[in-house]
Amino acid sequence: xxxxxxxDLGESFGPYxxxxxxxxxxxxxxxxxxxxxxGGDPExxxxxxxxxxxxxxxxxxxxxxxxxxxxxxxxxxISSKELRYLTLYQIGALKSIILAKGGLLNHVKLxxxxxxxxxxxxxxxxxxTQAIKDFxxxxxxxxxxxxxxxxxxxxxxxxxxxxxxxxxxxxxHGQLVSRKMSGALIHDPKIAxxxxxxxxxxxxxxxINGKKIPVSVDTICVHGDNPAAIKLAETxxxxxxxxxxxxxxx
Numbered sequence: 353x354x355x356x357x358x359x360d361l362g363e364s365f366g367p368y369x370x371x372x373x374x375x376x377x378x379x380x381x382x383x384x385x386x387x388x389x390x391g392g393d394p395e396x397x398x399x400x401x402x403x404x405x406x407x408x409x410x411x412x413x414x415x416x417x418x419x420x421x422x423x424x425x426x427x428x429x430i431s432s433k434e435l436r437y438l439t440l441y442q443i444g445a446l447k448s449i450i451l452a453k454g455g456l457l458n459h460v461k462l463x464x465x466x467x468x469x470x471x472x473x474x475x476x477x478x479x480x481t482q483a484i485k486d487f488x489x490x491x492x493x494x495x496x497x498x499x500x501x502x503x504x505x506x507x508x509x510x511x512x513x514x515x516x517x518x519x520x521x522x523x524x525h526g527q528l529v530s531r532k533m534s535g536a537l538i539h540d541p542k543i544a545x546x547x548x549x550x551x552x553x554x555x556x557x558x559x560i561n562g563k564k565i566p567v568s569v570d571t572i573c574v575h576g577d578n579p580a581a582i583k584l585a586e587t588x589x590x591x592x593x594x595x596x597x598x599x600x601x602x
Contacts, residue, residue, distance in 0.1 A: 354598040355570065355598070356382050356410075357380045357382070358383065358494070358573050359573065359576045360384045360386070360461075361376060370391060371581060378407065379582070379585040383400065383410070383412065385413060387416075387446045389415065389416055389418040390417060390420065390422075391420070391424070398453070402453060405454070412458050412494065413442065413447070414461055414463050415462060416442075417463075423577075428465070437483075458492075460493050461493070471496045477503070493505050494513050494571060496516075496528070497567035498514075514567060514568040516548070516557065520575075524565075526565045538584075539578070541584040546591070548592065549595055549597075574588065
């Protein structure tokens with residue numbers, strides 16, 4: 353068995369640092385690079401791409417709401433037209449930097465509140481997926497497993513990879529528990545690693561209330577802004593490799 357390990361990176365802005373990207377890029381096999389709307393700026397995008405190429409980590413675009421103050425985690429009403437071009441604008445910006453550096457754009461993954469909305473709403477997820485299809489019909493989308501975003505990718509015949517989260521809890525409907533709720537975030541590296549291995553072995557999520565939700569798992573996310581991110585990612589990777597699971601992008 354082989355599984356990808358990804359992290360949301362490049363989310364600093366100007367002099368403000370979010371996470372520890374250099375150390376995280378020694379552990380993960382894919383990076384979702386912020387495209388300047390919820391985090392990141394042109395120079396940070398370029399620096400993050402440089403690090404990814406240096407460390408042979410697959411590079412993905414990580415578009416989100418234009419919400420630096422809220423870090424893209426506040427829900428914003430948006431029209432289909434706005435969503436389409438917000439998506440294309442951000443991905444195009446990152447891809448231009450990647451091409452200038454001699455790299456390749458490997459995937460796309462929505463960020464924060466926009467990702468949560470797309471997971472719940474087939475119309476929103478379809479607009480996003482169609483934008484990606486029109487940009488590059490072979491570009492995979494990281495979709496939260498078992499959600500409307502996976503359904504949209506399936507219906508529109510766009511390549512996708514099913515994602516689960518090492519550091520988040522799930523509702524009984526397979527959605528991420530709101531960060532406002534107790535128990536939404538998992539900070540204990542051992543618990544996170546045990547949960548991830550269990551997901552792979554059982555091919556199912558276990559919700560915060562103990563409900564089993566069948567899923568496929570292609571890639572596992574560790575959030576780069578989690579204070580325990582480095583230790584958590586190291587522990588997850590070590591646990592998987594000791595279980596005979598190959599960690600790598602495809």
